[in-house]
Amino acid sequence: DNVEAGAGYAKIILLGEHSVVYGKHAIAAPIPLTIRADVQRQESGTTLFIPRWGVETELHPPTTADNALHKSMDLILQRLGVRDEPMRVEVYPHVPRAVGLGASAALAVAVIRGVAEAFDIELDDARVNELAYECEQIAHGTPSGIDNTLATYGRPILFRKGELPSSAPAIREVHPARPIPVVIGLSGVRTLTAQTVGRVRAAWQAHPERYEPIFDQIDQLALAGVDALEQGDIATLGELMNIDQGLLNALQVSCWEVEELVQIARENGALGAKLTGGGGGGAVIAVAEADRTEGIAIAMRRAGYDTFITEIR
Ligand code: MEV
Known part of the structure; x- marks a missing residue:
């Protein structure tokens, strides 16, 4: 295992968000913004400290309004059998919260690994992933499991969830033929994935015949995206992303700021641009040849x- 003790990876979804919840394929890749957790045993109290997010709280008894975070932490300690052990959990996120980059899953993975390290508990990646999935269920209700899987493994993957809630997902590693330059733009609109996922679910339940063809089309895009990545064909990957953005718009998970970022990226040389993650705000990703990324980022910043700027390898 080459994963650092207390690290969880942030991610972008290149193709396939939302339809992945309905059993379709999606491609996700890590970005070099990890969350690190440092866990120290102490004399008394169980303290959670996340300076960048302004969180400093005692975990027993739960007192803050941030219920999902508390519940996840409690679940981790309970599952690892250390609920009654005093400790200080310090978390250093390099990922902004609620912007569609998988911060909640990366946080869960980092804390699971940090606690395991502090108490000499042996955990393999599959176990880390299962436990992080339970945390994601607390945060998001009906997640596909792609965020926690990427947060655990930290490599580009083609993902499809298991047939049953209890069955393991199908994961295939994707090996890009060359580094793929990516510009990430933050819309500044914070969203909860649970909300956009809930909105798509309600629309699908009311009219499955309208939405299932869209999920199927997105599935095709994700499968084609694997070939484009493995051939290093950024132009094709970009085209697939552009089509996917149109379909995500059809699912009504885009918004004004996201569309503006997408347009800015395309006008400044991006070969493809789309929202990433839950949408409704959050982040936009654009792929381009390396000599165009700076110009795209500057144009986004001007707006x-x-x-x-990052890259997928
Ligand atoms: C969130 O990063 C991706 C979604 O597809 C939700 C999920 O897969 O659980 C929107």
Whole structure:
């Protein structure tokens, strides 16, 4: 295992968000923004400290309004058999919260690994992933499991959830033929994945005949995306992403800021651009040849958005 003790990976979904909840394929890749957790045993009390997010709280008894976070932490300690052990859990996120980059899953994975390390508990990646999935269920209700899987493994993957809630997902590693330059633009609109997932679910339940063809089309895009990545064909990957953005718009999970970022990216040389993650705000990803990424990021920043440039390898 080459994974650091207390680390969880943030992610982008290249193709396939939302339809992945309905058993379709999606491609996700890590970005170099990890969350680290440092766990120290102490004399008394169980303290959770996340300076960047302004969280400092005692876990027993639960007192804060951030219920999902508390419940997840409690579940982790309970499952690892250390609920009554005093400890201080310090978390250092390099990922902004609620922007569609998988912060909640990365946080769960980091804390699971940090606690395991502090108490000499042996956990393999499959177990880390299962436990992080339970945490994601607390945060999101009906997650596909792609966020926690990527947060655990930290490698580009083609993902499909298991047939039953209890069955393991199908995961295939994807090996890009060359590094794929990516510009990430943050819309500044914070969203909860549970909300957009819930909205798509309600629409699908009312009219499955309208939505299932869209999920099937997105499935095709994700499968084609694997070939494009493995051939290093950024132009095709970009085209697939552009079509996917249109379909995500059809699912009504886009918004004004997301569309503006997508347009800015395309006008400044991106070969493809789309929202990533739950949508309704959150982050936009754009792929481009390496000599165009800086120009795209500058144009996004001029329009008032935070950005960063990364690559998928
Ligand atoms: C969130 O990163 C991705 C969604 O497809 C939800 C999920 O897969 O659980 C929107």
